[in-house]
Amino acid sequence: MANQRQYLEWHGQQWRVRVKVPARLRDLIGRGKLTHPLHTADLKDADARKWPIVSRLKGVIAAAERALATNDPLEAEALRHRLSNDEDDTQFAIRLRAEQVEGTEGLDRAKAFFALASGQVTPLGHHAAEFLSHKDYRLKSQGDFRRALDWLGDWLRDSRLPVALEAVRRVEAGRFLSESLVVGRSRQKATAYLGFIRQYWVWLLAKGHLTGENPWAGQSLPATPRQRREAESDKGKRPFTDAEVTTLLASAGGPLLNDLMPVGALSGMRIEEICQLLVSDCRGGVFNVWAGKTDNARRTVPIHSGLVEIVKRRSVGKKDCDYLFDDLPPIPNSRETRSDPAAKQFTRYRRKVGVDERPNGKAKSNVDFHSFRRWFIRKARDAKLAGAEGFDEWTLTWVIGHTDSDRDKSLDLSQHGYAGQDPETAKRALVEAVKLPEKGSS
Structure with missing residues (x-):
């Protein structure tokens, strides 16, 4: 039987959600645990209500993980701002920093920094953990999904776009397929990776995390180039002789x-x-x-x-x-x-x-x-x-x-x-x- 008290603690005559913050992230997040009141004293009711909040709080922890792991210092800085409370002084600091970025790295980078730091856009992998929990993929498939999402993030970064869900419109999706996903990969493998990304967007739209159309729907991969006359014959996988x-x-x-x-x-x-x-x-x-x-x-x-x-x-x-x-x-x-x-x-x-x-x-x-x-x-x-x-x-x-x-x-x-x-x-x-x-x- 599932543990009803998982992620719950009794506080002030009511239940609240509690998610522990890993030690390596406590300085960045500024606390040892994340909590949220459920406004109920009934354990069964609290157990039913907790999961969306647990997912959101884990998203905060995942964002902190990304801030530590990213190789882009400006992206890491934006994610750290995003983790701060949305107070006026924080927003002022973000605008001031965006102006500095515009002067040193250009308008596109400044816009991307401001959108991510101020919460106007959602980091690309913000809901990835919740999606994987919903799909119940095997470990290999989970790795393939995260790998494809990382490639998309790298491409967005190289294109000087926010590494964010909202940055992927239909035109960007098409460019990513032709400029990145198919490069150095067979059509079969690229199709499989595209399937993971497409399903992520289907789930995001169904859960209300995004609105509008699925930019990956109807997208097709470039045709396989015709084999050169001098190329070796390749009939694919075969039995041993x-x-x-x-x-x-x-x-x-x-x-x-x-x-x-x-x-x-x-x-x-x-x-x-x-x-x-x-x-x-x-x-x-x-x-x-x-x-x-x-x-x-x-x-x-x-x-x-x-x-x-x-x-x-x-x-x-x-x-x-x-x-x-x-x-x-x-x-x-x-x-x-x-x-x-x-x-x-x-x-x-x-x-x-x-x-x-x-x-x-x-x-x-x-x-x-x-x-x-x-x-x-x-x-x-x-x-x-x-x-x-x-x-x-x-x-x-x-x-x-x-x-x-x-x-x-x-x-x-x-x-x-x-x-x-x-x-x-x-x-x-x-x-x-x-x-x-x-x-x-x-």
Whole structure:
């Protein structure tokens, strides 16, 4: 049950909101806690009323954090003024300082300083924490959102505009997309970052923090330039070739990768699914995958005969609650995925043995650990085309955790479950149909 007294304290025969100010910000804010009366003696009523006020007070703390963190001294000064009480002498000091800024840095900088310091505009990330709480993004998505917002702030600053929500009109949004967001990024990644920013504005407008139109609505990214005649062909992400699988499995990747790679190749599981396996998840000849990228990720995957020794060796002397791959560090607060260190180690190893493909100098390779999954799918398909029996195309969706909900329903009903056959038997037939390439194959 939630703690009703969280952020509340009893004061003067009524409840009030109290938010502690971090020690590093107390000199800047001028107090050790921020409070606001709720004018009620009823705890349940106070608990219901407190959250908008908590969000606002946390916004003050976030503004102080930005004032400390910004690399722009003038912006930091404006934010410090904003944190002061809006008394006449404070406003006079802001106007006087703005005149000084105009004389040294120009009218645009003076206007931006005055608007931010006097509270006429809202700092770009003022409501970011509340937005993220509302959206409940995963940590990676939270990082992507903050990264995109920082890029927008840098662009506004470079354009000598206030780093503020109100400074982003439709024309500025369009310029940011073409001058910053797409530079050095794939269209796919830029589209994803644009989605975060667009959703932030949708939420700001819905909550009444902004008025007017969404400047990001209807904005599109510049078309991808046509490939030059002399450019290398780039077909994007792909499976490993048999020769690449042989190279990766034959070389010395170390204790972790030497077990992780075969499991990826002979199960088709995602790297995070493998790294999340507990010893108890590997009983009865199957891997039990409890959660993953999609709802369909929850499934059982038969343990390939070529993996039995690895699973047995890694289970010896462990408790059911221990990880099968226990040679990974604990997950820090900065991320949710356990597999990150393994993925980075694999990338370094892959490049070392010469398994890489980055046409035209692209930032990310067309092959990565996920290419084992792609290879597994291709080999299962090839085995079926070559006459392998005991499974069909529907079986593949169960093994790899893809959805089959888009198939024609009548066909689905007639064929689902391999015409009545035990689906576990069909899955095992599919898994065993995938064979590691023999040495020297290409």
